[in-house]
Amino acid sequence: MATAEPVIVVRDVMVSYDGRRVLNGINLEVFRGETLVLLGGSGSGKSTLLRQIIGLERPESGQVLVNRVDLANSTARELKTVRRSIGVAFQNAALFNSLSLEDNIALPLREHTRLDESTIRLMTWMKLAVVGLGDAGRLGPQALSGGMRKRAAVARALALDPEILVFDEPSAGLDPIVAAELDDLILGLKRAFNMTVVVVTHELASAFRIADRMAMLYNGSLIATGSQEEMKANKHPRIRQFFDRIPDAIADTALIDKYFERYLAGDVHE
Amino acid sequence: MIFGRVLEIVGGSTLRRLEYVGGLTMQLRQAAGSLTRTLPLVGNRNRWHSAIHQMAAIGIGAIPMVAVMAVCAGFILAMQGASELRRFGAIQFVIDLVTIGFTRELGPLLTAIAISGRSGSAFSAEIGSMVVSEEIDALRTMAIDPVEFVLAPKFLAALIMLPCLSVVANACGILAGGAFMRISTGMALGVYLRDVAHSMVLRDVITGLVKSVAFATIIVQVGCLEGFRVRGGPDAVGRAATSAVVKSTFLVILADVGFTAIFYLTGAR
Numbered sequence: 224m225a226t227a228e229p230v231i232v233v234r235d236v237m238v239s240y241d242g243r244r245v246l247n248g249i250n251l252e253v254f255r256g257e258t259l260v261l262l263g264g265s266g267s268g269k270s271t272l273l274r275q276i277i278g279l280e281r282p283e284s285g286q287v288l289v290n291r292v293d294l295a296n297s298t299a300r301e302l303k304t305v306r307r308s309i310g311v312a313f314q315n316a317a318l319f320n321s322l323s324l325e326d327n328i329a330l331p332l333r334e335h336t337r338l339d340e341s342t343i344r345l346m347t348w349m350k351l352a353v354v355g356l357g358d359a360g361r362l363g364p365q366a367l368s369g370g371m372r373k374r375a376a377v378a379r380a381l382a383l384d385p386e387i388l389v390f391d392e393p394s395a396g397l398d399p400i401v402a403a404e405l406d407d408l409i410l411g412l413k414r415a416f417n418m419t420v421v422v423v424t425h426e427l428a429s430a431f432r433i434a435d436r437m438a439m440l441y442n443g444s445l446i447a448t449g450s451q452e453e454m455k456a457n458k459h460p461r462i463r464q465f466f467d468r469i470p471d472a473i474a475d476t477a478l479i480d481k482y483f484e485r486y487l488a489g490d491v492h493e
Numbered sequence: 494m495i496f497g498r499v500l501e502i503v504g505g506s507t508l509r510r511l512e513y514v515g516g517l518t519m520q521l522r523q524a525a526g527s528l529t530r531t532l533p534l535v536g537n538r539n540r541w542h543s544a545i546h547q548m549a550a551i552g553i554g555a556i557p558m559v560a561v562m563a564v565c566a567g568f569i570l571a572m573q574g575a576s577e578l579r580r581f582g583a584i585q586f587v588i589d590l591v592t593i594g595f596t597r598e599l600g601p602l603l604t605a606i607a608i609s610g611r612s613g614s615a616f617s618a619e620i621g622s623m624v625v626s627e628e629i630d631a632l633r634t635m636a637i638d639p640v641e642f643v644l645a646p647k648f649l650a651a652l653i654m655l656p657c658l659s660v661v662a663n664a665c666g667i668l669a670g671g672a673f674m675r676i677s678t679g680m681a682l683g684v685y686l687r688d689v690a691h692s693m694v695l696r697d698v699i700t701g702l703v704k705s706v707a708f709a710t711i712i713v714q715v716g717c718l719e720g721f722r723v724r725g726g727p728d729a730v731g732r733a734a735t736s737a738v739v740k741s742t743f744l745v746i747l748a749d750v751g752f753t754a755i756f757y758l759t760g761a762r
Binding site: 274277278279302303306307309311313314315317318319320330331333334335379383 | 623
């Protein structure tokens with residue numbers, strides 16, 4: 224159950240790449256125990272915002288606070304503590320190809336705990352079993368299907384029992400059945416461990432299945448946040464376009480018509 | 494107008510090079526700080542295991558290649574030297590030429606060039622692929638320092654294995670010289686080796702090993718930096734691997750000139 228205590232606070236965050244503004248003064252709060260879905264089209268800045276939240280990049284201005292720690296102005300020890308409290312499942316799973324599945328999941332345990340090897344093996348198996356991969360531990364990542372890799376990434380994200388779980392495009396590239404299985408997994412994990420979950424996606428079906436709250440990004444700005452009902456009722460043209468799947472006009476038909484007219488008139492030369 | 498454009502190009506190029514050297518220096522500092530965590534007993538056990546794997550990959554796997562290169566270079570040096578020295582009835586000096594040439598110069602340099610092509614490119618391709626597949630990001634989100642996890646074991650392995658490989662190259666090159674002397678003058682190997690021992694100076698061997706430690710540093714740091722700087726897709730990984738070999742070979746030769754000049758000027762030669 225979500226509480227009124229924000230566990231992640233994003234304040235006036237601005238980010239630019241090569242002089243191009245990617246995030247434009249984002250303000251967002253994620254409350255303990257809730258599932259927040261960051262929605263937005265391609266290039267809207269949602270993955271960039273996610274990278275800010277997990278401390279992979281520093282903002283040009285503004286602040287990102289996780290458990291009251293300002294990620295841009297934290298000590299190495301504070302940042303390490305924050306990172307250990309966040310589990311991240313990357314879009315392409317980001318499993319280490321040189322390691323078996325169980326070694327992938329055991330890696331954070333070996334790095335950050337003093338547990339003996341047998342305990343680590345047991346914990347690794349448990350994490351794999353939670354995501355339905357209990358018997359796949361000895362396989363290499365390259366031997367797994369797309370859905371299995373995503374689930375393995377979730378198992379690794381769970382390794383240190385984080386309080387925040389972050390998913391980057393969990394359904395991308397998966398068939399609808401596997402995508403629905405992954406949604407169920409996210410819901411199950413949240414129920415079982417009362418985690419705070421942040422999901423970046425543009426899959427509406429998935430978003431409406433798992434979200435407690437949604438935030439919509441467009442051109443680097445947050446244009447709306449709210450519950451599923453509030454978002455459905457929102458009249459913002461971009462939200463309506465996104466929810467009603469109305470395409471942007473990509474081709475400049477007037478320009479094409481003009482070009483052909485000139486071509487037929489013999490005005491176009493090589 | 495043209496002067497301004499030239500100034501802009503030169504300035505931009507200089508800034509890029511300075512930025513690269515800055516990145517290299519910062520990475521070297523981080524790597525040196527992480528090196529103790531890679532050592533056995535005092536460091537992290539997993540890093541030491543990783544360093545042992547790297548030693549096998551960088552060192553053991555490269556022995557045949559380095560040996561063949563050194564044998565060929567030994568023959569070449571002996572033949573080229575003999576063709577001139579024979580005219581003055583001084584073919585005996587081929588032994589000094591090969592011995593001093595290898596211990597001071599050719600052993601470490603040939604090894605560095607071989608390892609730069611073989612392992613430097615592999616470092617950048619491996620790390621570049623990890624960047625592209627978000628594995629480096631995953632390490633950081635797991636609060637694992639990528640420099641310590643990925644680079645430090647390679648660094649330690651190269652620091653140990655390059656001097657070892659240089660010794661192998663020295664031995665192979667000198668033995669090739671011995672084979673040449675046997676074929677061309679009928680000199681017995683025992684006599685040849687006695688003359689080699691007479692020509693060999695410990696100082697030369699040590700300066701060669703000092704060079705190989707410096708070359709190891711250049712190869713690992715350049716190879717890994719090229720990998721960490723990969724942005725984009727698989728084509729960028731290929732470019733990084735090429736760039737790693739080109740830059741590390743160039744810097745190895747540049748460093749060699751510097752070291753040789755220092756040893757020459759200080760009398761250590």
